[in-house]
Amino acid sequence: MNEKIINILLIEDDEVDVMNVKRAFKKNNITNPLVVANNGLDALLYLRKTQHEKPSELPRIILLDLNMPKMGGIEFLKELRHDEHLKNLSVFIMTTSNEDRDKIDAYNLNVAGYILKPLSMDRFIEAVSTLNNYWKLCEFPD
Amino acid sequence: MFKGIFNRLYRINIGTRTAFSFLAVVIVSLFFSVAALLLLEYSKKIDTKISDKYRPVISALKDYQSQIETTILLSSDISSQYNEKKRRVLTKQLDRTYNEKKLTVIGMSQEASMEGIRLNVIEIDGKFQKIMEKERAILALMKGPEDYNDKEKLRVSRLINDEIEILNNPLSAKLEETSMEAIYIFRKLEAQKYASYRTLSYLLVVMIVIIIVVSIFSIYITQETIIKPIKEISGILDELSEGKVLTFQSEVYRNDEIGTMIESAKKVAAGFKTKTEVANAIGKGNYLINVPLLSKSDKLGKALVEMRNNLQKAKETEEKSRLELQEYTAILEKKNQELDQFAYVASHDLKSPLRGIHNLTDWIQEELGDNLQGASLGYFNMLKGRVQRMESLINALLKYARSGKTLTEQRILPSKDSIIHVLKRINPPNNIAIYFEETLPTVFGNKKDFETVLYAFITNAIKHNEKADRIVNITFKEQGSEIAFCITDNGPGIEQEYHQKIFGIFQTLNRKDEVENLGAGLAIARKIIVEYGGSIWLESELGKGASFYFTWPKDNVTKLV
Numbered sequence: 001m002n003e004k005i006i007n008i009l010l011i012e013d014d015e016v017d018v019m020n021v022k023r024a025f026k027k028n029n030i031t032n033p034l035v036v037a038n039n040g041l042d043a044l045l046y047l048r049k050t051q052h053e054k055p056s057e058l059p060r061i062i063l064l065d066l067n068m069p070k071m072g073g074i075e076f077l078k079e080l081r082h083d084e085h086l087k088n089l090s091v092f093i094m095t096t097s098n099e100d101r102d103k104i105d106a107y108n109l110n111v112a113g114y115i116l117k118p119l120s121m122d123r124f125i126e127a128v129s130t131l132n133n134y135w136k137l138c139e140f141p142d
Numbered sequence: 143m144f145k146g147i148f149n150r151l152y153r154i155n156i157g158t159r160t161a162f163s164f165l166a167v168v169i170v171s172l173f174f175s176v177a178a179l180l181l182l183e184y185s186k187k188i189d190t191k192i193s194d195k196y197r198p199v200i201s202a203l204k205d206y207q208s209q210i211e212t213t214i215l216l217s218s219d220i221s222s223q224y225n226e227k228k229r230r231v232l233t234k235q236l237d238r239t240y241n242e243k244k245l246t247v248i249g250m251s252q253e254a255s256m257e258g259i260r261l262n263v264i265e266i267d268g269k270f271q272k273i274m275e276k277e278r279a280i281l282a283l284m285k286g287p288e289d290y291n292d293k294e295k296l297r298v299s300r301l302i303n304d305e306i307e308i309l310n311n312p313l314s315a316k317l318e319e320t321s322m323e324a325i326y327i328f329r330k331l332e333a334q335k336y337a338s339y340r341t342l343s344y345l346l347v348v349m350i351v352i353i354i355v356v357s358i359f360s361i362y363i364t365q366e367t368i369i370k371p372i373k374e375i376s377g378i379l380d381e382l383s384e385g386k387v388l389t390f391q392s393e394v395y396r397n398d399e400i401g402t403m404i405e406s407a408k409k410v411a412a413g414f415k416t417k418t419e420v421a422n423a424i425g426k427g428n429y430l431i432n433v434p435l436l437s438k439s440d441k442l443g444k445a446l447v448e449m450r451n452n453l454q455k456a457k458e459t460e461e462k463s464r465l466e467l468q469e470y471t472a473i474l475e476k477k478n479q480e481l482d483q484f485a486y487v488a489s490h491d492l493k494s495p496l497r498g499i500h501n502l503t504d505w506i507q508e509e510l511g512d513n514l515q516g517a518s519l520g521y522f523n524m525l526k527g528r529v530q531r532m533e534s535l536i537n538a539l540l541k542y543a544r545s546g547k548t549l550t551e552q553r554i555l556p557s558k559d560s561i562i563h564v565l566k567r568i569n570p571p572n573n574i575a576i577y578f579e580e581t582l583p584t585v586f587g588n589k590k591d592f593e594t595v596l597y598a599f600i601t602n603a604i605k606h607n608e609k610a611d612r613i614v615n616i617t618f619k620e621q622g623s624e625i626a627f628c629i630t631d632n633g634p635g636i637e638q639e640y641h642q643k644i645f646g647i648f649q650t651l652n653r654k655d656e657v658e659n660l661g662a663g664l665a666i667a668r669k670i671i672v673e674y675g676g677s678i679w680l681e682s683e684l685g686k687g688a689s690f691y692f693t694w695p696k697d698n699v700t701k702l703v
Contacts, residue, residue, distance in 0.1 A: 014494055014497075014498065016497070016498035016501050016502060017494075017497070017498070017501075019501070019505075020501050023505070067490065067491075067494075096490065096493040096494060096497065097490065098537070098540070099544070117497060119496075119497060119500050119529070119530055119533050120500070120504070120530075121500075121501060121504040121505075
């Protein structure tokens with residue numbers, strides 16, 4: 001069961017944050033392939049293309065930032081949930097926004113979790129570790 | 143009963159009426175005066191007549207009579223006895239005095255009414271001439287004392303004397319009659335005089351009566367036709383002046399001065415009424431109304447026009463400033479919203495690079511590992527501390543920008559429940575005693591807003607207190623449509639000069655690098671309270687604890703609706 005490798009898509013525009021996630025993955029010995037998209041639009045293009053060409057490589061987990069250029073997180077989520085092939089993907093919001101409005105909008109679009117980016121690296125590593133445990137525990141359809 | 147007469151009178155001017163009555167009085171007085179004067183003149187004439195003519199005639203007649211009687215007496219004496227003195231007197235009287243007296247009577251009785259007396263005197267004189275002849279005969283016969291010794295002469299003398307007696311009898315009767323006639327005429331004149339005096343007195347009585355009647359009548363007419371209407375008009379004018387009535391109604395329709403006065407009063411009343419209507423219309427905001435001017439110098443009208451124009455100007459100015467204020471308020475609201483939005487966006491965008499800096503610092507520290515030592519390690523930790531504080535500040539700023547009155551979910555809140563809820567959230571340490579009353583009032587508002595405010599005050603009361611046994615007391619007081627809450631602590635207290643300052647954002651009286659104490663809680667509480675229309679203040683002295691007050695709307699029924 002553990003051998004099943006799940007692709008993870010990180011949608012994040014900040015280079016440091018991308019590095020942060022990569023470092024956290026490394027620290028937690030997470031070997032899942034990590035694909036990075038710089039905004040919602042790129043992410044959608046990638047997902048549709050992969051779903052079309054190599055459906056087996058389609059990431060089941062998406063880590064999504066909210067504030068991004070071109071297409072923001074909430075906008076991306078709306079598109080995703082309307083897409084017949086992509087609407088069942090698990091999305092975790094990873095953001096700096098502590099606004100109720102954002103939280104409510106996100107959960108209304110069926111996100112799996114809403115995580116505030118902590119300031120310290122250690123706490124972020126902890127958070128990613130927890131996430132890893134979570135998705136390792138879950139079963140996904142083939 | 144005089145209505146008909148009065149109505150006819152009202153057609154004539156009072157001036158004309160007065161002139162007519164004055165003329166009538168003058169004519170009546172003149173008539174009576176002339177009549178009295180004529181009567182007086184008449185009686186005076188009679189009086190003059192009596193004194194000038196009749197009295198002398200009567201006395202002359204008496205003289206004449208006594209003259210005749212004296213001569214007869216004298217001749218009778220002389221006829222039988224000698225008396226020189228009597229003889230001389232008789233001679234004298236027969237020669238001169240008698241004629242004198244007779245002519246006096248005749249001369250005096252030339253008046254027509256005394257024709258009878260004159261004729262009688264002439265007749266008497268005719269008869270007396272005969273007596274005088276006999277008397278002269280006696281005188282001629284008896285010249286001296288010796289003649290009286292002669293018996294024949296004495297006999298003749300006595301015989302003559304007897305003849306005189308015979309002649310004298312009818313004569314004296316006639317004389318008596320004449321005298322009586324004169325007295326009768328005199329009496330008649332006297333009677334005429336008295337009659338005229340009586341007439342005069344009657345005339346005076348009649349005149350007085352007429353004057354009294356005329357005076358009473360004219361007073362009555364004046365009372366009825368002038369004083370009564372004037373009183374009525376002045377009464378109505380009084381009411382008009384006191385503002386009780388605005389119309390002038392009179393039953394009297396007349397053409398005289400009173401009528402003119404009533405018409406003028408009616409005009410005044412109508413003017414007042416129009417002015418009042420105009421003033422009312424102006425008062426109700428009709429500034430387009432035309433103010434009717436009664437004349438070019440209608441001061442009240444001009445004042446109204448000025449009032450209307452000034453009010454119109456004032457209203458225009460007010461409207462203008464109201465619009466300006468509205469515009470300004472809208473702009474201000476927009477600016478505030480923009481400011482909040484700006485604070486939110488700015489702080490949000492500030493957070494990403496900050497996190498980047500923090501991460502990079504971490505990584506550098508990680509890479510360097512043990513190579514990072516001494517002061518450099520300290521600087522690194524200080525750097526991270528500052529970055530963390532900046533994130534806290536940005537978070538607080540975000541919270542402040544987002545805070546305020548929440549317009550949704552406004553309802554009745556039991557304040558006690560809110561306090562208990564907040565205390566559970568704070569979870570205060572064991573050495574703090576928090577007191578509040580068993581029954582606390584209900585308030586009206588958004589639960590989260592109210593609890594944010596309570597949270598800020600209670601944490602503020604706990605946070606700054608370093609005593610071993612900390613006490614927080616929560617009380618309340620009703621204040622009109624609001625509830626004033628008071629949160630008292632036994633902490634260090636706050637100096638007067640900082641009382642306003644501590645409600646500003648990031649204003650804290652402690653050191654800047656204490657992460658826990660950002661100074662945003664009270665600022666957020668103040669923002670919420672002010673937006674609910676309440677106020678916030680504190681009473682405190684250094685070393686004597688502090689009492690923080692804030693007011694919150696009551697659970698008014700009107701606000702529920």
